[in-house]
Amino acid sequence: MPAALAIAVTPVPPAPSPTRLLLKRFLASPVGAVALGLLLLLALLAVAAPLIAPQNPYDLATVSVMNSDLVPGSRSEDGTLTFLLGSDAAGRDILSAILYGLRISIGVGIASALIALLVGTALGLVAAHFGGQVDAFLMRIVDLQLSFPTILVALTLLATLGQGVDKTLLALVIVQWAYYARNVRGSALVERRKEYVEAAIGQGLPALRVMFVHILPNCMAPLLVTATLQTAHAITLEATMSFLGIGLPPTEPSLGLLIANGFEYLLSNKYWVSIYPGIALVLLVGAINLVGDRLRAVLNPRDDQ
Amino acid sequence: MNPFLQIHQLGKSFGAPAGLLPTAWAALRRRQAAQPPRVHAVNGVSLDVQRGEIVGLVGESGCGKSTLGRLVAGLIEPSSGDVRIEGQPLLHGGPTSVHRQVQMVFQNPYASLNPRRRIVDTLTEAPVHHGIVPRAGARVHAAELLETVGLDASYLDRFPHQFSGGQRQRIAIARALAMQPQLLVCDEAVSALDVSVQAQILNLFLDLRESRGLTYLFISHNLSVVEYLADRVAIMYLGRVVELADTATLFAAPKHPYTQALIADAPRLDARATSYQPIQGELPSPLKPPTGCSFHPRCPVALPRCKTEAPALAEIAPGHLSACHLSASDVHQPAAIHVVAPPASLRSVA
Amino acid sequence: MSSGLPLLTVDGLTTRFRMPQGAVTAVNDVSFELQPGRILGLVGESGSGKSVTALSLLNLVDKPGQVDARAIVFKGEPLHRASPSRWNALRGDRIALVSQDPMMSLNPVIRIGEQLVETIRIHRRLSAADARRIAIDALERVGIPAPVERMQAWPHELSGGMRQRVAIANALVNQPDLIIADEPTTALDVTIQAQILYEMKRLARDSGTALIWITHDLAVVKDLADELCVMYAGRIVERGPVAELIRAPRHPYTRGLLDSLPHGRSAGGRLTPIRGAAPPLSRLPAGCAFAPRCPRAAAACGEPPPLSSAGGREFRCVRPL
Numbered sequence: 001m002p003a004a005l006a007i008a009v010t011p012v013p014p015a016p017s018p019t020r021l022l023l024k025r026f027l028a029s030p031v032g033a034v035a036l037g038l039l040l041l042l043a044l045l046a047v048a049a050p051l052i053a054p055q056n057p058y059d060l061a062t063v064s065v066m067n068s069d070l071v072p073g074s075r076s077e078d079g080t081l082t083f084l085l086g087s088d089a090a091g092r093d094i095l096s097a098i099l100y101g102l103r104i105s106i107g108v109g110i111a112s113a114l115i116a117l118l119v120g121t122a123l124g125l126v127a128a129h130f131g132g133q134v135d136a137f138l139m140r141i142v143d144l145q146l147s148f149p150t151i152l153v154a155l156t157l158l159a160t161l162g163q164g165v166d167k168t169l170l171a172l173v174i175v176q177w178a179y180y181a182r183n184v185r186g187s188a189l190v191e192r193r194k195e196y197v198e199a200a201i202g203q204g205l206p207a208l209r210v211m212f213v214h215i216l217p218n219c220m221a222p223l224l225v226t227a228t229l230q231t232a233h234a235i236t237l238e239a240t241m242s243f244l245g246i247g248l249p250p251t252e253p254s255l256g257l258l259i260a261n262g263f264e265y266l267l268s269n270k271y272w273v274s275i276y277p278g279i280a281l282v283l284l285v286g287a288i289n290l291v292g293d294r295l296r297a298v299l300n301p302r303d304d305q
Numbered sequence: 306m307n308p309f310l311q312i313h314q315l316g317k318s319f320g321a322p323a324g325l326l327p328t329a330w331a332a333l334r335r336r337q338a339a340q341p342p343r344v345h346a347v348n349g350v351s352l353d354v355q356r357g358e359i360v361g362l363v364g365e366s367g368c369g370k371s372t373l374g375r376l377v378a379g380l381i382e383p384s385s386g387d388v389r390i391e392g393q394p395l396l397h398g399g400p401t402s403v404h405r406q407v408q409m410v411f412q413n414p415y416a417s418l419n420p421r422r423r424i425v426d427t428l429t430e431a432p433v434h435h436g437i438v439p440r441a442g443a444r445v446h447a448a449e450l451l452e453t454v455g456l457d458a459s460y461l462d463r464f465p466h467q468f469s470g471g472q473r474q475r476i477a478i479a480r481a482l483a484m485q486p487q488l489l490v491c492d493e494a495v496s497a498l499d500v501s502v503q504a505q506i507l508n509l510f511l512d513l514r515e516s517r518g519l520t521y522l523f524i525s526h527n528l529s530v531v532e533y534l535a536d537r538v539a540i541m542y543l544g545r546v547v548e549l550a551d552t553a554t555l556f557a558a559p560k561h562p563y564t565q566a567l568i569a570d571a572p573r574l575d576a577r578a579t580s581y582q583p584i585q586g587e588l589p590s591p592l593k594p595p596t597g598c599s600f601h602p603r604c605p606v607a608l609p610r611c612k613t614e615a616p617a618l619a620e621i622a623p624g625h626l627s628a629c630h631l632s633a634s635d636v637h638q639p640a641a642i643h644v645v646a647p648p649a650s651l652r653s654v655a
Numbered sequence: 656m657s658s659g660l661p662l663l664t665v666d667g668l669t670t671r672f673r674m675p676q677g678a679v680t681a682v683n684d685v686s687f688e689l690q691p692g693r694i695l696g697l698v699g700e701s702g703s704g705k706s707v708t709a710l711s712l713l714n715l716v717d718k719p720g721q722v723d724a725r726a727i728v729f730k731g732e733p734l735h736r737a738s739p740s741r742w743n744a745l746r747g748d749r750i751a752l753v754s755q756d757p758m759m760s761l762n763p764v765i766r767i768g769e770q771l772v773e774t775i776r777i778h779r780r781l782s783a784a785d786a787r788r789i790a791i792d793a794l795e796r797v798g799i800p801a802p803v804e805r806m807q808a809w810p811h812e813l814s815g816g817m818r819q820r821v822a823i824a825n826a827l828v829n830q831p832d833l834i835i836a837d838e839p840t841t842a843l844d845v846t847i848q849a850q851i852l853y854e855m856k857r858l859a860r861d862s863g864t865a866l867i868w869i870t871h872d873l874a875v876v877k878d879l880a881d882e883l884c885v886m887y888a889g890r891i892v893e894r895g896p897v898a899e900l901i902r903a904p905r906h907p908y909t910r911g912l913l914d915s916l917p918h919g920r921s922a923g924g925r926l927t928p929i930r931g932a933a934p935p936l937s938r939l940p941a942g943c944a945f946a947p948r949c950p951r952a953a954a955a956c957g958e959p960p961p962l963s964s965a966g967g968r969e970f971r972c973v974r975p976l
Binding site: 014015017018194195196198199200201202203204205209213214217218 | 412420480484
Binding site: 365366469470471472499500501502503504505507508511512526528529530532533534552553566567569570571572573574575583584585587588 | 700701814815816817844845846847848849850852853871872873874875877878901911912913915916917918919920921925926927928929932933
């Protein structure tokens with residue numbers, strides 16, 4: 001190359017991708033690291049529940065009413081089992097119930113958040129790309145959706161649809177998708193104005209490719225934060241529904257149902273039936289919220305300049 | 306010989322149509338709904354560019370130069386008139402698509418590269434998609450492109466945030482070259498760069514013209530840069546070309562009062578300091594352009610005729626066009642502007 | 656060269672930022688003097704430290720930045736140890752700042768008249784009516800038509816040039832002794848820029864206000880300033896009267912800057928840009944920061960060059976032109 005051109009000879013060392021950089025910065029905060037660790041631990045426990053739970057509380061063969069209402073730390077009637085966190089009125093081990101409950105809570109929470117994310121993101125991208133009437137129409141629906149209190153919507157839906165995992169999932173998705181849609185639409189509108197998107201269009205790349213390969217990855221930051229916080233919200237909402245007796249059936253008890261079951265015993269000193277599932281729920285939701293909070297802090301100052 | 310690029314009476318206006326409710330209400334009252342004001346960003350521009358030429362497009366905010374650049378690059382659809390390359394209208398798609406013939410280099414180097422993609426992906430995505438380069442040889446092709454713009458091939462696997470503004474702009478130029486265009490539209494491509502980097506990029510543009518036979522439409526508000534680079538210069542004001550001439554003539558003897566003001570107002574290192582009064586008034590809003598000649602409220606030599614009659618862009622000398630009622634005569638030279646203090650009544654009433 | 660007590664003496668101004676990857680010295684041992692009523696141009700490219708210098712002079716640098724100086728003396732008063740309340744009293748009254756983006760220096764939800772009046776009444780005990788009259792007068796002086804009506808305008812109703820004039824009026828309204836202007840015309844159109852440059856010069860001369868004009872554009876500052884400081888990598892590399900400095904620079908960087916500016920047509924030739932790129936402030940070379948790019952570099956440039964003085968000019972170079 002001509003001598004006058006050869007300027008940039010300073011070597012530029014390879015840098016980690018934006019994702020690795022993000023992870024590094026995330027873990028720099030002790031709060032974030034602990035919260036993430038706790039969350040992963042809870043998820044691991046939930047996944048491994050059938051393997052590590054002392055008892056399968058929903059296998060009637062293993063449950064005996066002879067073991068009912070035992071104080072935490074007691075042994076079972078036949079001495080094979082230690083109820084580390086006590087047992088409930090039917091003789092089910094609270095610890096095992098919590099582990100299985102975690103499964104349901106996390107499963108439903110994440111599944112609903114994921115589906116809502118997919119639906120909301122797609123609609124948000126469409127609204128941002130087409131603009132005009134399409135955008136106005138979609139955003140009016142979003143506004144309508146968001147103006148209703150989530151509990152009210154969930155209650156009404158579940159009361160109408162009845163109990164069941166699929167119906168709960170549906171209700172949770174309906175309640176959540178609008179946040180994602182609005183979020184993604186906002187980010188996509190901002191990104192669309194930037195020159196790199198103009199350049200991609202100017203190179204004749206098709207619209208779909210521009211939307212998903214160029215615009216969407218740059219909208220991930222606020223989307224990630226929304227996703228974590230919404231997951232926590234979904235889990236709490238589901239717990240509330242179960243506590244109120246609608247939503248998930250008693251055969252798939254989440255932490256909310258466990259809390260509800262033990263609620264009447266709180267005043268008669270059998271605190272463990274309600275409190276321990278409650279603590280588990282607090283830990284779960286708290287960890288997710290802290291992770292989401294830390295994500296937001298890390299993603300904000302991350303700018304090109 | 307046919308000019309490479311032909312712009313003929315090109316127009317682009319923006320403005321939302323009247324809303325549903327106002328139209329319905331007006332229809333009920335048997336009237337036409339008042340249309341919201343339209344902005345005529347580009348208004349009847351005609352320009353020819355020869356192959357290998359660098360044509361500078363100069364103007365201030367709201368003059369429409371960026372819109373004109375995007376119209377030529379096929380990023381926006383014109384409202385009227387047409388753009389032809391080698392006699393053919395602009396096509397989208399196919400091997401003669403406008404994107405294969407015209408590419409754009411943007412102003413902001415910090416926003417013109419996708420921050421989440423590696424350089425190699427940015428450089429190879431479009432050529433591979435259009436079949437210009439087979440996927441297997443794409444990486445080698447990208448390395449060659451980087452070399453052409455003076456960057457090391459090791460930069461292929463890096464991310465944009467690792468580079469300075471000047472380096473990013475070079476990468477953007479490499480990306481434009483990847484489509485093997487014949488015309489580059491540079492929209493204030495050096496305005497955001499430091500002076501020393503700007504010089505490097507200007508040299509690069511000249512080298513590319515020699516090595517690749519590129520034609521340029523160079524949009525800028527910086528007169529020194531345009532004087533250095535361009536063969537011909539078009540001055541724009543409020544969507545119209547007000548003067549067009551080859552560079553030497555335009556800077557030595559500008560005929561349109563706006564051009565004279567621009568040249569006199571632009572700070573220059575080599576000019577002697579003058580104590581003249583710069584042109585008064587604000588740029589008019591494109592929503593409410595002045596009647597007649599759009600420059601007349603700020604023009605120090607305006608005639609009553611200028612308020613009612615818009616002058617046409619006419620040839621006043623071979624190759625020199627100007628849109629001014631007074632251009633025919635030789636009355637105004639830059640010195641005259643220096644002496645005349647505009648009367649208070651010509652101050653903007655914005 | 657005017658004699659008498661300098662308005663502002665800056666000696667050894669150094670601003671460091673403590674970053675996780677190490678300390679970055681944005682402003683390194685900057686010293687200069689400004690006489691009352693004179694205009695000083697501070698020229699540099701991005702990363703040269705010129706904006707941080709302005710903020711440091713006004714004590715507007717926040718953590719993790721730290722400002723140190725052997726002395727900053729303003730009208731005989733040592734400022735480098737002044738209390739925050741003394742700074743608050745000085746800023747807006749005796750020393751004012753005009754920034755590049757007027758949308759940042761004007762509050763978008765307060766009418767411009769109110770903002771001007773606030774600037775006045777914070778520093779002087781005046782009735783609202785008196786303050787209003789002063790504000791209207793300031794608007795008129797900066798060339799805003801129909802100033803009485805304009806007092807009621809919101810910032811977004813004005814064009815960029817008008818907003819910048821309002822920002823300048825805001826700076827002038829208490830008749831400060833010193834105005835620091837950080838690239839105030841960079842974002843403006845050529846004709847508007849010319850108007851504002853012309854009026855700033857007139858206002859400075861008429862009211863005897865000293866001006867520090869920060870810019871990257873040598874051409875802009877050439878007609879405006881009396882003296883010029885050229886900054887590179889946080890240091891002042893050359894200082895002197897403007898016409899002389901441009902006609903015959905001593906430092907190779909200044910020469911390189913002047914040579915890379917286009918003047919006249921290319922006619923097939925090429926510009927001579929400065930080789931390489933400015934080093935990031937976190938990775939400055941030992942010795943002279945410009946040496947890696949300097950066509951005159953020699954072994955002696957491995958040591959930080961001392962400040963030399965010759966005939967009213969100062970420069971940091973062991974092999975000057």
